[in-house]
């Protein structure tokens with residue numbers, strides 16, 4: 001019995017993500033919320049022959065009901081990029097949207113897991129944390145920035161370089177944040193060894209860091225990644241759901257490092273310093289983050305340098321989010 005709400009369900013990500021969640025047999029209730037078009041999306045998805053119940057919630061008056069009695073809220077609400085924009089350019093609009101949605105979750109389902117997709121994730125997750133703190137219900141183990149698309153791209157882009165690699169099973173830990181150089185793939189620590197030259201690793205790292213731009217450019221004004229993001233979001237939601245059901249699952253995610261202060265020490269020493277938030281591999285359970293998983297070995301010198309670069313940019317992004325939420 002797992003109830004999931006998708007907030008922003010009528011959007012480019014929201015629609016295919018909701019469909020994939022309808023196919024997830026662990027989901028028993030699916031609440032679809034948006035400020036436009038969601039009754040049609042919900043009616044359409046509700047005809048898919050799986051056992052879950054789909055309900056539509058339209059507009060701010062139905063927001064409280066949309067997030068009542070839920071175990072997990074997935075948030076892809078907000079505007080996407082157009083060519084020439086950075087993710088940070090989305091802050092002005094998306095910051096307020098995420099704040100409002102998280103306030104509603106805090107008031108109606110304070111124990112729900114929250115998975116934030118809306119960009120800029122490096123700032124929207126700190127906003128969500130501040131909102132939850134202000135409402136007195138912040139549990140760092142239950143708040144997640146969804147960085148799965150970076151992990152998905154890393155596996156797939158390695159496969160583009162080496163056709164003997166299985167993109168579906170290769171796991172590359174990706175740490176840091178979710179924009180440009182804050183995205184740090186640790187190719188040297190992949191789940192199975194990947195033999196690449198130094199220049200290939202540099203190019204691969206750059207491609208993973210700026211993978212979102214490839215899609216923004218190809219869509220030419222019609223938005224950013226939606227289908228691969230729906231896949232990534234559904235995969236992350238499924239990992240959270242498997243955790244809720246008692247399985248132990250490991251996924252990288254952008255979290256508050258307070259979720260596991262002892263486990264965070266390794267990444268702090270590697271360059272995260274005193275940052276409050278960082279993407280790290282986490283083990284999930286019914287409590288959310290059960291621990292930050294050790295990287296298992298030292299990243300390469302190139303990767304350590306990339307972590308230092310990421311930390312500097314992340315610090316500013318986090319402060320922007322915190323200041324917004326505090327009204328500073």
Ligand SMILES: NC(=O)C1=CN([C@@H]2O[C@H](COP(=O)(O)OP(=O)(O)OC[C@H]3O[C@@H](n4cnc5c(N)ncnc54)[C@H](O)[C@@H]3O)[C@@H](O)[C@H]2O)C=CC1
Nearest residue numbers: 008010011012013034076077078079080117118119149229
């Ligand atoms: N974390 C990640 O890896 C990724 C994040 N994104 C981000 O996801 C967000 C959504 O992208 P798309 O689905 O392509 O955009 P979209 O514009 O197609 O859909 C956004 C949806 O949010 C809804 N919305 C707007 N304000 C809302 C509110 N106050 N409450 C509820 N719903 C609201 C809109 O009506 C629309 O249906 C963007 O911020 C984008 O940058 C996109 C790809 C990857």
Ligand SMILES: O=C([O-])CC(=O)C(=O)O
Nearest residue numbers: 081119149212213224225
């Ligand atoms: O690039 C964007 O704006 C959307 C995104 O976060 C991604 O595709 O990784």
